[in-house]
Amino acid sequence: MSIQFDFRAAAKQVLDIEVSALQQLDQYFDAQFEQACELILSNRGKVVVMGMGKSGHIGNKIAATLASTGTSAFFVHPGEAAHGDLGMISAGDIVIAISNSGESHEILSLFPVLKRLNITIISMTGKPDSNMAKLSDLHLQITVPKEACPLGLAPTSSTTATLVMGDALAVALLQARGFSAEDFALSHPGGALGRKLLLKLSDIMHIGSALPKVAPNALIRDALLEISEKGLGMTAIVDEHDAMLGIFTDGDLRRTLDKRIDIHTTKIGEVMTQNPTTAHPEMLAVEGLNMMQDKNINALILCDNNKIVGALNMHDLLKAGVM
Structure with a gap:
């Protein structure tokens, strides 16, 4: 006898939880967020995004969005950074470090070197009292009431909130720069978007x-x-x-x-x-x-x-x- 399960109800519950989490995110578009935007906007170096696990996947997307909207950015895996890729980061760059717990050992172990290089660190965590938040120059809070995962284990609401915070950064910077559709197309010359926006x-x-x-x-x-x-x-x-x-x-x-x-x-x-x-x-x-x-x-x-x-x-x- 097959077990009946309401998949639609489960899906809608996930949606409700994540939408509720995002609705509370606007309180974190505060003075720290504004300072982070101003810092990145005036910076002549690169923005380097870091994150482990699911935060790393989200960080990769945030770096790609920043890069395609006028902010020179790329992603560096913290594990690889500890074994040579830290050389990709230089003085004058800004690091955006992502960790929901704010206690990622792989990222925290890089802080002493980043500090010696005089790298500005912007952390993005769900714990404002975490070590990453305290040791960073600026902290962007991404706290969510709960994960959509009923076990409270799989990153769901937290990763969604992180992605939205990254999108908010990228779009705010895009608008502040006066970044145009033609500018956007210049970084997408090979695809249909580039053809539509550049072709005369x-x-x-x-x-x-x-x-x-x-x-x-x-x-x-x-x-x-x-x-x-x-x-x-x-x-x-x-x-x-x-x-x-x-x-x-x-x-x-x-x-x-x-x-x-x-x-x-x-x-x-x-x-x-x-x-x-x-x-x-x-x-x-x-x-x-x-x-x-x-x-x-x-x-x-x-x-x-x-x-x-x-x-x-x-x-x-x-x-x-x-x-």
Whole structure:
């Protein structure tokens, strides 16, 4: 006979306990927290995060978040630090030491050396009367009422609170620095995020002979040949100086045929859409995508001082990984 267990109730209980713990965390965003932010912000060295066990896993994430949001930071395992990796830390750096109990032997054993190197130590513990808290220059408290683990043994609420405290540090510093989305993308150039935040329309636009354009006195038939050859689903209509006059798209063609207009005798200037939506080539690709979606259009002409310089369509944005 199988034992019935309410897994959903257990999960919700964990959520309730951890949410309650986080709601009490705001009292620890105090003067010590503010001083820690000011210290890191004015520091010209690196931020070195340390932690053992689960605190180490959380510390690794905190270091990564700091590094990706404008604060030079990395993680050092306390055990490895005691066997050579302490050489990665130099005078002028700041150490963030994490331990819920504040009594991690592996970290405390490094304090004398860190003090000799004149390293500023910011501890993050759940025990303000612990040795780590007392021996540190600044202490960030992460006390939680109880762990979500019913045995009170597995780090759960405490690690969540630690992670949030680290996120609070990183985001507060990000805002204080005026760190922008473009700055963020510079540290993520290889991924989809970098492509979305760094790629400009000029990087993916069609130019030169690949750019669909005709004169206003061209016949609709000739404009259709240009649309078919260039494959963007539209053509620009320009004057002799390549100044933008209008656009003719696949949609315009359907509307033209509905009106039974003769494509062999009618000039494109008579049926083109005047004052079409255009963009500057230096616009971010993601901004161009937003513009196209807002206007419900599938292609975009790029102009500089009203002179056509490029064109692209949704397929180009898709190939570039912007969508």
